[in-house]
Ligand SMILES: Nc1ncnc2c1ncn2[C@@H]1O[C@H](COP(=O)(O)OP(=O)(O)OP(=O)(O)O)[C@@H](O)[C@H]1O
């Protein structure tokens with residue numbers, strides 16, 4: 001599961017990781033939350049501010065958190081479990097940790113955890129680490145319409161929420177942190193390296209070649225030790 005602030009690059013990297021794993025002959029479903037299902041569509045109307053509460057008041061945040069949790073279980077049942085059962089891989093652009101980071105802005109963490117208790121924990125949560133300012137700059141450069149949780153102060157609080165969730169092992173699954181500020185291709189290489197290390201105990205070809213060119217040094221070693229450090233602090 002890929003996680004990060006709005007604009008961190010999760011959609012870009014989920015798609016690229018899907019391409020890279022397919023190139024290795026794997027069957028891969030690249031999916032996202034909110035899902036493409038009926039509850040996901042409803043959530044998007046709330047995030048896009050097209051669905052509000054009575055008299056134009058904000059949509060109730062507890063109700064929104066429940067929609068996210070309901071969408072997650074529907075997503076798991078309708079897309080994730082069938083793909084895994086047929087031997088495929090699933091890459092999701094956002095999952096449970098997003099709820100820990102965003103829904104706890106307005107709600108107690110135990111409530112958010114409780115309503116997500118039945119969502120299966122992923123094999124790996126991969127966090128794209130990008131400062132709130134840089135992530136917002138990317139969103140603005142895209143010309144994206146501002147969404148519900150999108151302003152700098154809020155994104156900084158979301159970043160703290162992510163940090164808390166990830167360092168406390170809040171996702172309930174192994175965590176890898178990848179520096180998301182580098183170029184798209186460099187981030188993709190780091191994401192691939194983290195996946196290979198977790199699932200194949202191997203390094204990607206580009207990294208092996210670089211290491212061979214420089215005996216005694218391993219490109220990406222800093223990234224890997226960061227992953228290991230985060231994993232150990234869980
Ligand atoms: N490493 C990168 N360097 C520079 N620009 C990037 C990088 N990764 C993504 N971008 C650009 O930043 C924008 C946001 O990327 P993307 O849509 O993948 O982010 P996201 O995390 O999915 O954001 P959202 O929360 O809007 O879904 C896009 O225009 C994308 O091309």
Ligand SMILES: [Mg+2]
Nearest residue numbers: 010011012093
């Ligand atoms: Mg996205």
